[in-house]
Amino acid sequence: MGMTKNLPESVRYCIIGAGIHGLSTAWHLARELKARGAGDGSDIVVIEKSHAGAGPSGIACGVVRNNYFQPAMRELMAHSVEVWESDPEAFEYHAVGYLQISYAEMRDDVATIHEQQQAIGYESVFIDGEKATLDYMKGIFSDWRATGVSSVLHEKKGGYAHNMATVEALLAKAEAEGVSVVTDTAVTELPVNGGAVTHVVTNRGMVEVDHVVAAAGPWVPKLWEMLDLPDTTDIVVNGTTHTEPTWRFWALQEGTLGVDPGYLMNNEGGMPPVVHVDADAALHDEDGDLLVDGKWGVYYKPDFNFGGVQGGYMPYKVEKPWREVAIDPYGPASPDFIVGRDFRAVWAAALSHCQERFEGKAGLMSHAPSGGIGAFTPDSFPVFDTFCQNVYVIADSNHGFKMIGVGALVAKELVGETQTLLEPFRYSRYAEGRLHPVSNSPYPWS
Ligand SMILES: Cc1cc2nc3c(=O)[nH]c(=O)nc-3n(C[C@H](O)[C@H](O)[C@H](O)COP(=O)(O)OP(=O)(O)OC[C@H]3O[C@@H](n4cnc5c(N)ncnc54)[C@H](O)[C@@H]3O)c2cc1C
Secondary structure, eight states, X not given: OOOOOOOOSXXXXXXXXXXXXXXXXXXXXXXXXXXXXXXXXXXXXXXXXXXXXXXXXXXXXXXXXXXXXXXXHHHHHHHHHHHXXXXXXXXXXXXXXXXXXXXXXXXXXXXHHHHHHHHTTOOEEEEESHHHHHHHHHHHOTTBOOOSOOEEEEEXXXXXXXXXXXXXXXXXXXXXXXXXXXXXXXXXXXXXXXXXXXXXXXXXXXXXXXXXXXXXXXXXXXXHHHTTOOSEEEEEETTEEEEEESOEEEEEOEEEEOSOGGGGOOTTSSOOOEXXXXXXXXXXXXXXXXXXXXXXXXXXXXXXXXXXXXXXXXXXXXXXXXXXSOOOTTOXXXXXXXTTSOHHHHHHHHHHHHBGGGTTOGGGBOOSOOOEEEEXXXXXXXXXXXXXXXXXXXXXXXXXTTOTTHHHHHHHHHTTOOOTTTGGGOTHHHHHTOOOOOOSOSSTTO
């Protein structure tokens, strides 16, 4: 652990939060300033209340996919995949691809995604029909046996990255550009004077600033409140206005099955694509008791960092108002939800439903803290926008570890170049009724 750096008295750009977005923005902004002869990393300070990767960026399962029903999300992800591919070694990015295996009701949405991926040159194949799905999956894993699924979208790009390796690589890249990352320092106030934030107040003194970037992950609602921004948001849908809380939390359920990661190799003994299954089939535990009667979704991959087969289940909405939720990045650490069912039992049963090799393995589920909490916007899609004249808010609505490229686009906007890829994510879309299309997936973010 190094010494905590001192805060400067003043700085041009103050970025709050050393997660994937704060660090990616810092790194790219330093390069933008230098390329334009308009400054360098010494014009940027990142303030972090704990340490880099202390939030969800350091616990994310790290899946990188393009599979989104919303065209604007897909285009943004395709851009981010290029950033992942720019330095796979440093990010510990494994370009193994991604499988979206779906039930019948999702078929048309996924077929559309496939068509549109072809249009933007994002390589993928689409397998249609129950028998074709079984055959295709057996071609990857000979023990595949899932029922309740009838299509596969196989994205040849994407995959997953080791979360902390990525955070540390971004930190090193930002620091190499001269950015100062001040840890163990919490922002406590963002006083607005004459419409803009002139100072960032912390528990270790204050900094005079020209620009602020709020990249605080699930803590973004707290910064939003410091800026006195609205607690509710009006959304126009087909000419009718609905008022929604601006922020809600969802709990993400993840865990690890304690087998050797090599246990999940493909038929050739190589690393398989990340597997995501949305099935419409009854799920039973090892004693034959019914766990889930109907639709469910899981994702999993071999993971040498987590030390096993790691993945997650569908998230659930935290019903309390956001202020009453203790924002622990590990959220409800022992996920015993799924309407009274143990996450671990359900997830292990789902893996066994899909592949015979997982039969009888539920007892190997790890009890280490896992999963976490995410702040979601009114439509569960990101908000990337400027508020109070000089505060750029990066609120990714929990889509975000894969969005490593957003910081590159935000950096361009900070130096005055509006980015078409970010336009669909302005806050004004709610009042103007320019919403993203909604899919038939059981997840709030697909
Ligand atoms: C369990 C889980 C699994 C996930 N899996 C995936 C996945 O597979 N793929 C994917 O794309 N996304 C995934 N996500 C979502 C992804 O992790 C987040 O969207 C992303 O990491 C958010 O990055 P961030 O930089 O906005 O925030 P964070 O990583 O939360 O970083 C914010 C930082 O701000 C700091 N901070 C907060 N408040 C203050 C303050 N007042 N002053 C100073 N510092 C402050 C925090 O300490 C933290 O370090 C997952 C999320 C969870 C919870």
